[in-house]
Amino acid sequence: MLTFDEYQQRVVAAMRQLPPRAVDLSGAAAGEADLLGLMTAQPVRTAVALPGFTNSAMDGYAVLAADVASAREDAPVSLPVVGEIPAGDTRSLKLAPGSCWRIMTGAPLPEGADAVVQVELTDGGLQQVQIREAVETGRAIRHRGEDVQPGDEVVPAGVRLRPRHLPALISAGVDEVTVVPRPRVAVVSTGDELVEPGRRPGHGQVVDSNAPMLAALATECGFEVTAVRRAGDTADAVRSVLSEVAAEADLIVTSGGVSAGAFEPMKLAFEGSDHFDFVKVAMQPGKPQGFGTLDGTPVFALPGNPVSSLVSFLVFVAPAGRVLAGRDPQLPTVEAAVAERWTSPPGRQQFARVVFDEDGRVVRPIGGQGSHVLGGLAGSQALAIVPADTTEVAVGETLRVIPLEGIA
Ligand code: AMP
Ligand code: MG
Numbered sequence: 190m191l192t193f194d195e196y197q198q199r200v201v202a203a204m205r206q207l208p209p210r211a212v213d214l215s216g217a218a219a220g221e222a223d224l225l226g227l228m229t230a231q232p233v234r235t236a237v238a239l240p241g242f243t244n245s246a247m248d249g250y251a252v253l254a255a256d257v258a259s260a261r262e263d264a265p266v267s268l269p270v271v272g273e274i275p276a277g278d279t280r281s282l283k284l285a286p287g288s289c290w291r292i293m294t295g296a297p298l299p300e301g302a303d304a305v306v307q308v309e310l311t312d313g314g315l316q317q318v319q320i321r322e323a324v325e326t327g328r329a330i331r332h333r334g335e336d337v338q339p340g341d342e343v344v345p346a347g348v349r350l351r352p353r354h355l356p357a358l359i360s361a362g363v364d365e366v367t368v369v370p371r372p373r374v375a376v377v378s379t380g381d382e383l384v385e386p387g388r389r390p391g392h393g394q395v396v397d398s399n400a401p402m403l404a405a406l407a408t409e410c411g412f413e414v415t416a417v418r419r420a421g422d423t424a425d426a427v428r429s430v431l432s433e434v435a436a437e438a439d440l441i442v443t444s445g446g447v448s449a450g451a452f453e454p455m456k457l458a459f460e461g462s463d464h465f466d467f468v469k470v471a472m473q474p475g476k477p478q479g480f481g482t483l484d485g486t487p488v489f490a491l492p493g494n495p496v497s498s499l500v501s502f503l504v505f506v507a508p509a510g511r512v513l514a515g516r517d518p519q520l521p522t523v524e525a526a527v528a529e530r531w532t533s534p535p536g537r538q539q540f541a542r543v544v545f546d547e548d549g550r551v552v553r554p555i556g557g558q559g560s561h562v563l564g565g566l567a568g569s570q571a572l573a574i575v576p577a578d579t580t581e582v583a584v585g586e587t588l589r590v591i592p593l594e595g596i597a
Pocket of ligand 2: 380446452
């Protein structure tokens with residue numbers, strides 16, 4: 190039996206980051222989510238200055254500061270308004286001394302102007318404006334290039350792209366960004382008892398809930414699901430489905446067929462292969478695990494009980510996929526205090542389904558801890574990690590937990 194840490198390190202160590210790829214920015218520019226969550230592999234440098242032209246930071250009047258130097262509440266300065274400059278005005282305009290332009294936020298500053306008087310300091314006049322306060326040179330002006338200069342780094346390498354990076358990326362005047370691509374994941378569930386979701390199972394049959402769950406977990410982790418398939422309980426059926434999906438996958442996840450029964454198709458298909466190991470891991474749930482490669486593509490053979498499948502995905506497949514994606518393997522954990530006792534099997538690291546109390550820092554167990562209990566799984570909010578040598582989890586003890594909300 191391997192310890193949990195030994196096995197997790199073994200599978201994580203077998204992963205290599207996927208080769209970076211240049212991705213066109215047009216999808217992101219159209220509001221698509223294709224870049225979100227991907228890791229930048231190279232810094233992004235802007236090709237242009239930002240702002241691209243000197244413009245007004247306020248709605249008001251573009252002036253020469255010297256022209257309004259004497260303006261006061263009780264002695265306003267009156268200037269003729271030459272016209273209006275809205276945002277998006279592409280004309281090249283000039284300001285003649287002794288006059289002003291009415292100007293909107295983001296509109297290009299007319300040449301010769303050196304300040305903007307915000308509209309609140311005026312009577313808002315359209316032909317002639319009364320200005321009640323002097324402004325210093327440079328007031329309410331955003332100068333060309335004051336944010337970034339051509340060649341400046343706007344997004345460093347090794348950053349996970351988030352919505353906040355998009356304005357800089359999309360304004361940078363570059364067509365592409367070099368990122369680590371989304372790992373492509375194929376999901377295959379095994380079992381002669383499985384029926385397609387949506388069908389009513391007959392006696393002895395169960396609905397295949399693992400394939401959709403594993404695919405959803407992969408999506409939530411930011412991976413791309415390229416296939417969701419089912420295979421019957423023979424070595425041939427499994428081999429043929431796996432080789433079909435392998436071409437489009439950087440990682441394959443299977444469920445079922447790894448334990449000690451008579452019809453364990455994953456074992457039948459790969460046991461004895463130099464590229465595959467079936468092991469027992471000192472954990473609960475998830476003791477039987479298989480890991481290997483098929484034509485170089487990593488394959489995680491997870492146990493079929495839905496709870497075991499979910500836990501195994503989170504603690505082995507998610508970290509592995511994160512390495513492919515150029516990320517830190519470990520899912521984030523938080524500390525929580527135990528509010529209600531429960532027991533844990535000796536010598537096995539337990540991943541217990543728990544719920545948080547209101548304040549989010551106290552947990553209690555939910556449902557039976559049997560690995561087939563779907564109701565408890567749906568109600569759980571986190572997995573509490575109970576060390577292998579703990580047999581009784583006591584009230585007040587502190588544990589690390591993996592929150593299940595938003596595992597991305
Ligand atoms: P196995 O690991 O194949 O021995 O399956 C263990 C248990 O999990 C059995 O009760 C199976 O019926 C159940 N099971 C296996 N695969 C799935 C699946 N894809 N969806 C739901 N239950 C499953
Ligand atoms: Mg089975």
